[in-house]
Amino acid sequence: MRYTLFVQPIDYLVIGHVTQDLTPNGPVLGGTAAYAALTARAMGLRVGVVTSCHPETDLSLLSEVQVMAWPADHTTTFENLPGVHGREQILHHVAAPLQLNMIPEAWRKTPIVHLAPVAQEVDPKLVRSFPESFIGLTPQGWLRAWDSRGRVHFTEWPEARYVLEAANAAVLSVEDVAGNEIIIEEMLASIRVLVVTEGAAGARLYWNGDLRYFRPPMVQEVDPTGAGDVFAAAFFIRLHQTHDPWEAARYATQLAAISVTRPGLLGVPTPAEAQEKLIEIIP
Template identity: 50%
Template sequence: MQISDIQPLDYLVIGHITQDLVKGGVMLGGTASYSTMTAHALGLRTGLVTSCPKWLSLPEIAPIKTYRKYSQHATTFENIETDHGRQQVVHHCAAVIGAEDIPEEFINAAIIHLGPVANEVNPIIINNLPAASFIGLTPQGWMRIWGNDGHVQYRRWQTPDALLERADAVVISVEDVQGDEDLISEYAQKTRVLVVTEGFDGARVYWNGDIRHVSAPRVNVVDQTGAGDIFAAVFLARLHATQDPWTAAEQAVKLASQSVTRMGLAGIPTPEEIQDASIEILKGS
């Protein structure tokens, strides 16, 4: 294990750093990469609890206070384009992360973001999180299953109720639930704030029985990888700060939309983009 610092945290992400097999090599990925780096870019004291091999170099997250649960493999994804659309394959999976893996110095973070990508966060972890912490969920990794061939398939979230009831905000994509509007409505009724991201169409926010849509600006798309994780980190951070889901969603949509104009982790919001998005929201544009 490795702990890089013990300063109090504003934002803690729990989930696997991934290795994504791409044309020409390997790219760092996962909610643990994109959301952590986005929270750091927002100026928050940020931490990460993850699982990966000791040998895996993580220069991109060097500024982040990090605990690693060492494992033989890093969680490794490959996206294969087929005649029937994109097929995602899991080649390796790192160790499961439980409450016992969260360092004492990290546990009282103001915001705790559970971000599984490969069913790696033990759901009962929710019972051990501090009552005072703001809990955000991006549950896509609890909605995936794969067999011996590694081909990922959708499965309905098996144990959502306790997590939804405890969460202060939940962010899913319409693809995560296969476009099941009945399921989206069910989740919205069981949690405080639900956001459904819709790619180029922006996002829907469910709060206090109301639904609002935030449109996304048209941009030149280079790479959509990580956009949802960038959205989630901005949304959770701004919601915690302002208690206003509508404003938080507007800023998150703007910054996530800008992220897709660059490749991979280069899409993390820049200081200028963060400032501009904040100014635009204040102006009501």
């Protein structure tokens, strides 16, 4: 386990569990926190992660970011299995919950804060703990529950209005709400900028009553894991830089398309790719 002993200033703070994802090829590091952190680093930002995991979890892939990893009995562990109605997700373990007292004082005025729960681990009150920061949300972990066997399913999000009203933007997938468009409409009443990703179909962006669709370029998909997390980090950063949600969505769509062409965290865009996609080429 690697801890950040000397906390340095950062530009982008992501709060959420790194995960251990069980695959046919063995366990791999995952989680929104990992994908978002590496995307932000590729975009040239100084990045910090506040997470919790087992002390023996290999975080070497995050060597270029500062990690404040609080010890837990287990690392949050997911397994995806084929099911009758599509993918069945199993949650085997959950690490420690993440609260304000776990965040270094030096990081509490970070320009961009990304709340990234994957298993109900991020305290919803954190959304109101960074009054000087841009707050981006990927609320999938607040929309998940699991039964006694660990089978993950959709659940209502009672704090939705409280959290969304205090955030600058949110990104979620249509799967996160089990395809329920009524829930999306309800969310729109509480936040000005909302993106709904739709896998290979791209994303739709709601902004102040307007709606636009963003279609990704044609690519050969190898692994879609983490594409939504790459999109979210790129979107939040570009929105903070430009104050233009349309441009942020265009850019994020390009980086997310890159991410599906390589497996796992290898799909995170390189600094060269992140720089290249800043310029839109119109045929």
